[in-house]
Amino acid sequence: QVQLVESGGGLVQVGGSLRLSCAASGRTFSNYAMAWFRQAPGKEREFVAAITWRGRSTYYADSVKGRFTISRDNTKNTVYLQMNSLKPEDTAVYYCAAGNTAVVVSSLYDYWGQGTQVTVSS
Numbered sequence: 001q002v003q004l005v006e007s008g009g010g011l012v013q014v015g016g017s018l019r020l021s022c023a024a025s026g027r028t029f030s031n032y033a034m035a036w037f038r039q040a041p042g043k044e045r046e047f048v049a050a051i052t053w054r055g056r057s058t059y060y061a062d063s064v065k066g067r068f069t070i071s072r073d074n075t076k077n078t079v080y081l082q083m084n085s086l087k088p089e090d091t092a093v094y095y096c097a098a099g100n101t102a103v104v105v106s107s108l109y110d111y112w113g114q115g116t117q118v119t120v121s122s
Contacts, residue, residue: 002026002098002111009094009116012086016120020081022096022113029077030054033102035109036070036081038092038118048094049081050102059102063089086120093117 008020020036035050049070050059058070069082079096094116097109 002029002032004096004098004111004113006094006096006113006116009118011119011121014086014088014120014122016086017082017084018086018118020083020094020096020116020118022079022081024077024079024098029098030074032098032111033100034070034072034079035097035099035102036079036094037097037106038090038094039115040089040092043092045095045106047104047106050104051079052102057102059104061104083118086118088120088122091118091120 003025004022006022012018033052036048037045038048039045047061051070051072055072067085072079096113098111099109
């Protein structure tokens with residue numbers, strides 16, 4: 001089992017920045033690819049970003065490319081999502097997930113956090 005706890009969400013103005021963190025415990029964190037997904041009210045959960053287990057490769061949704069950066073620190077068992085130039089459409093609950101492969105399909109991730117709310121106000 002892997003337990004994931006997100007933090008760092010909050011209320012920010014358009015154009016602002018936030019950094020989300022996801023702390024992992026349980027099985028060896030460095031064995032897993034990690035990802036961030038988000039879900040806005042009334043919408044399906046969507047892929048945001050993913051990173052391979054060593055952090056050598058990253059993947060992004062087109063909607064966040066160039067604005068968001070995913071990274072990980074395997075010594076701290078933590079994955080991060082730096083979000084810059086935030087837009088109202090980035091408002092959602094953000095979830096981190098752990099799985100065997102860095103993919104965009106949510107069903108292929110085995111472990112999920114409880115989510116953290118990000119609200120971008122205009």
